[in-house]
Amino acid sequence: MDSYRKLQEKIKTILQFQSSMGIIQWDMRTKIPPRAYPQRADQLAMMSQILHQMITNPEIGILLADVEKDNQSLDQNQKRETELIRLSFNLSSALPEKLISAEAKQISISTSRWNKAKSTSDWTIFQPELEKLLTLSKERADYLMEPTGTTLPYDALLSIQEPEMTSTIVTKVFTDLRKSLVPLVKKYTAKCREIRVDFKNYRVPIEDQRKLVTDLVNYVGFDTISETAGGRIDESAHPFTSSYFDDTRMTVHYYEEDIFQAIFGGLHEAGHSIQGQSRNPQWKWMILGGKSSAGINESQARFIENIVGRSPEFWDYYYERLRGFTNGAFEGVSLDEFVRAANVIKPTKIRVTADEMTYALHIIIRYEIELYLFSGKLEVADIPHVWNEKFGKYLGVEIENDAEGALQDTHWAWGYWGYFPSYTLGNIYSGMILETLEKDIPDWKGKLSVGSVDSTVDWLKTNIHFKANLYNP
Amino acid sequence: MDSYRKLQEKIKTILQFQSSMGIIQWDMRTKIPPRAYPQRADQLAMMSQILHQMITNPEIGILLADVEKDNQSLDQNQKRETELIRLSFNLSSALPEKLISAEAKQISISTSRWNKAKSTSDWTIFQPELEKLLTLSKERADYLMEPTGTTLPYDALLSIQEPEMTSTIVTKVFTDLRKSLVPLVKKYTAKCREIRVDFKNYRVPIEDQRKLVTDLVNYVGFDTISETAGGRIDESAHPFTSSYFDDTRMTVHYYEEDIFQAIFGGLHEAGHSIQGQSRNPQWKWMILGGKSSAGINESQARFIENIVGRSPEFWDYYYERLRGFTNGAFEGVSLDEFVRAANVIKPTKIRVTADEMTYALHIIIRYEIELYLFSGKLEVADIPHVWNEKFGKYLGVEIENDAEGALQDTHWAWGYWGYFPSYTLGNIYSGMILETLEKDIPDWKGKLSVGSVDSTVDWLKTNIHFKANLYNP
Numbered sequence A, B: 001m002d003s004y005r006k007l008q009e010k011i012k013t014i015l016q017f018q019s020s021m022g023i024i025q026w027d028m029r030t031k032i033p034p035r036a037y038p039q040r041a042d043q044l045a046m047m048s049q050i051l052h053q054m055i056t057n058p059e060i061g062i063l064l065a066d067v068e069k070d071n072q073s074l075d076q077n078q079k080r081e082t083e084l085i086r087l088s089f090n091l092s093s094a095l096p097e098k099l100i101s102a103e104a105k106q107i108s109i110s111t112s113r114w115n116k117a118k119s120t121s122d123w124t125i126f127q128p129e130l131e132k133l134l135t136l137s138k139e140r141a142d143y144l145m146e147p148t149g150t151t152l153p154y155d156a157l158l159s160i161q162e163p164e165m166t167s168t169i170v171t172k173v174f175t176d177l178r179k180s181l182v183p184l185v186k187k188y189t190a191k192c193r194e195i196r197v198d199f200k201n202y203r204v205p206i207e208d209q210r211k212l213v214t215d216l217v218n219y220v221g222f223d224t225i226s227e228t229a230g231g232r233i234d235e236s237a238h239p240f241t242s243s244y245f246d247d248t249r250m251t252v253h254y255y256e257e258d259i260f261q262a263i264f265g266g267l268h269e270a271g272h273s274i275q276g277q278s279r280n281p282q283w284k285w286m287i288l289g290g291k292s293s294a295g296i297n298e299s300q301a302r303f304i305e306n307i308v309g310r311s312p313e314f315w316d317y318y319y320e321r322l323r324g325f326t327n328g329a330f331e332g333v334s335l336d337e338f339v340r341a342a343n344v345i346k347p348t349k350i351r352v353t354a355d356e357m358t359y360a361l362h363i364i365i366r367y368e369i370e371l372y373l374f375s376g377k378l379e380v381a382d383i384p385h386v387w388n389e390k391f392g393k394y395l396g397v398e399i400e401n402d403a404e405g406a407l408q409d410t411h412w413a414w415g416y417w418g419y420f421p422s423y424t425l426g427n428i429y430s431g432m433i434l435e436t437l438e439k440d441i442p443d444w445k446g447k448l449s450v451g452s453v454d455s456t457v458d459w460l461k462t463n464i465h466f467k468a469n470l471y472n473p
Helices: A003-029 A035-057 A060-067 A076-094 A097-118 A124-146 A153-159 A167-192 A206-222 A259-277 A294-308 A311-327 A335-342 A356-375 A380-395 A421-440 A444-449 A452-462 B001-030 B034-055 B058-069 B076-093 B097-120 B123-148 B153-161 B166-193 B208-221 B259-277 B294-308 B313-326 B335-340 B355-374 B380-397 B419-438 B444-449 B454-463
Strands: A231-237 A241-242 A247-252 B231-235 B242-243 B246-251
Touching: A003 A035, A003 A076, A003 A380, A003 B001, A003 B034, A035 A076, A035 A097, A060 A076, A060 A294, A060 A335, A060 B355, A076 A124, A097 A124, A097 B076, A124 A153, A124 A356, A124 A380, A153 A167, A153 A335, A153 A356, A167 A356, A167 A380, A167 A421, A206 A231, A206 A247, A206 A259, A206 A311, A231 A259, A241 A259, A241 B259, A247 A259, A259 A294, A259 A335, A294 A452, A311 A335, A311 A444, A356 A380, A356 A421, A356 B097, A421 A452, A421 B246, A444 A452, A444 B153, A452 B231, B001 B034, B001 B076, B001 B097, B001 B123, B001 B242, B001 B246, B001 B419, B001 B444, B001 B454, B034 B076, B058 B076, B076 B123, B097 B123, B123 B153, B123 B380, B153 B166, B153 B355, B153 B419, B166 B355, B166 B380, B166 B419, B208 B246, B208 B259, B208 B313, B231 B259, B246 B259, B259 B294, B259 B335, B259 B454, B294 B419, B294 B454, B313 B335, B313 B444, B355 B380, B355 B419, B419 B454, B444 B454
Parallel strands: A231 A247, B231 B246
Antiparallel strands: A241 A247, B242 B246
16 A cells, blocks of 8 residues: 555656646647747657656656555555556556657647637648658657557557547448438538528627627536636637636637537537536545546536537527627527527538537548558648548548648647547537436436536436546447 | 756746746736635635746756756757756755645735725724735745745845846945935925926816827837737836736826826836846747846836937927817926926836836835845834835825825735835836937937937847846846
């Protein structure tokens, strides 16, 4: 037990350090002045290096071996924690320190370049930096094959996001999905053509949208306003959530003439945020308190966004409140019209605003491109071409510029290869979770109608969030 | 030279780490959700501990000894850098690691308590946490007497802010100052009674004040808006600047009915910010690139705030622009009336809004209290009593509640003992700097009149800012 306790102390320090880095990364995505990027790149490279030294400290290896040799006295949670530490130790030990700091630095640079490239819609600004990052990421993937027990570089990265997942499984699931979705999308797009959507682009001042989103995310349970709030809302080019227990931050990107982005993007990040805050607080400084998988994380975001947030019952109650924040913009729009517009099926260019049916196709395109890149079938320079071609083929959508095409997402700039599949896996998980919810609380939708989101959210907290990383998906 | 190069590499890492902590501290003062304070306290305690380990690394001691033994090959800057590293190494090595993390944690707690105490105007909320911090600070002071070569605990802390300064000197300067100021304040207060000041409390919406401050600080040379901006403006209970070269952040506290706080507080922090950004960039990761002393730092802030910002010539040009931002609020106020109001002498309760003449008395009161605390003549519980008494005696001002009294400043909550004298020393320095400026650019005020602040600010950059920590004051 003494070795376990010592090990736990070391992990605590590591997680304190890592979560501090999380604040600095959040800052880089929300607040940093433009001139500070190169300086921040140096800082983050140095911190990544220190973190790597901390995790690969040989003392951890010795303590781990001690604990593993004699683990009968550990309870189930402690056993799981030990396994998670072992995995983390092996993964980090497989990576050379030089690679760690080179990657950290390159991520800062490519993030800054991506920002610029997106705002000018010019892939060539981003391309050389993404190429450098991809080279480093491939190197990482090669090193990680052994400790993850995978046989393909891409699978090594994938399995870090989604334990035990392989591209063989994903490809099979996604191929089936694509084959069913392409005709379905065609059919329902035609059916939805008559639905009124003009008001989606009504002008709503950003100041009003901010107030609405604040009310909305607090309504579903993400506290950003009380005296004991553990959350906040900021703005960034690409919405994301950065969460560590009592310090959880989501972002929104507001468009004056697209309030639906703020509403459903806001609900999505609120889903992440509530989950991030609702982990077992006793595990705050344990790997057990982290995420089970990226897919499970996304399932919670998409549960709130889609299953709760696009249901007629949710809007039964909340629509009047939304009207209160939008100063007459929705005066002539009935509840029914609003809900239909929120559920319209229509192929579009942008993933984060895609409807539930076309969404998976956005993901599949990204996944296929990642597979090509890692198998050497595709060069970074050709991504936009392949992207645009696939959007035409699967969705019948013509991409006119890269800002709305291959530059729309920030993931690759962050080196998040193997992450995109999680969104669709998350959608699938959320459907499975819904099945169980319906058994446990048959009237959950009725409760939404009368303004009680709590019963559903509390159920998610108890059954999913609180358990954090106790089980693999 | 090889040892020097190795030493420099280590210092670079340390400064990268320390400046990263600066971002996290800035976050704690501006953005942190309230519930995250305890978690942040743990994170900062851990980081302080790591930083301390880095600075006191015995390898640094060995390299230092090497370099010092054979320093003929070093140029003047490298010699200065070596001395600064030696001082930093000796100071840190004198402090036990346990104290470092206890202090860091206590500072997070007392900052959070101070926020609460100030907002409810209740000293007793703050008192127990300040007592704990003072005990730790006294311990620190005891340890630092030897490496600073001082003979009093308070002097150890003072000399860290202001190299070679002692309380004997400060007490002498401040006693003379107090004796001359008290009658002068009485005389000029009477003279100023007829000056029109009603418009100082005109209501100006905070949104308008934000736009004004952004324009104003950019006008004087702190870039927060261009595509290559290295600065930003935020809001906090207590205005401050956090600066590391290309990443420099100032805060403002807005009051709807006190626009002068935003204007002159904004100019003050802009002064800090411009200085922070204008250090020799080649010294970015050297101690040489840091601050010479807290007093020199304050001299630059107060130069922009007072010598530039309260001059009639400055407003000759800028007053019309101010009017453009304030939507008619100053319609019936002449330029002359505005400038007089900005220079009115009137004893008040709040340091940051005090006029140039009464300001030093605010500082002297704090300094005297600090001396009492460190010599054991005063308990934390009695601070408000002594505070209020001295305000009556020196300034003829009656303090009605602690929020406007001993709770107004955040310095003690941060453990910044020995810092307050720097403001008045800074004022004195800024007068000396003005003398030299007048020789170099006799018409500097004329240039202000026609909208050229650059000539003055560039002169400060070249002669003060760029030289950073090359000399002691």
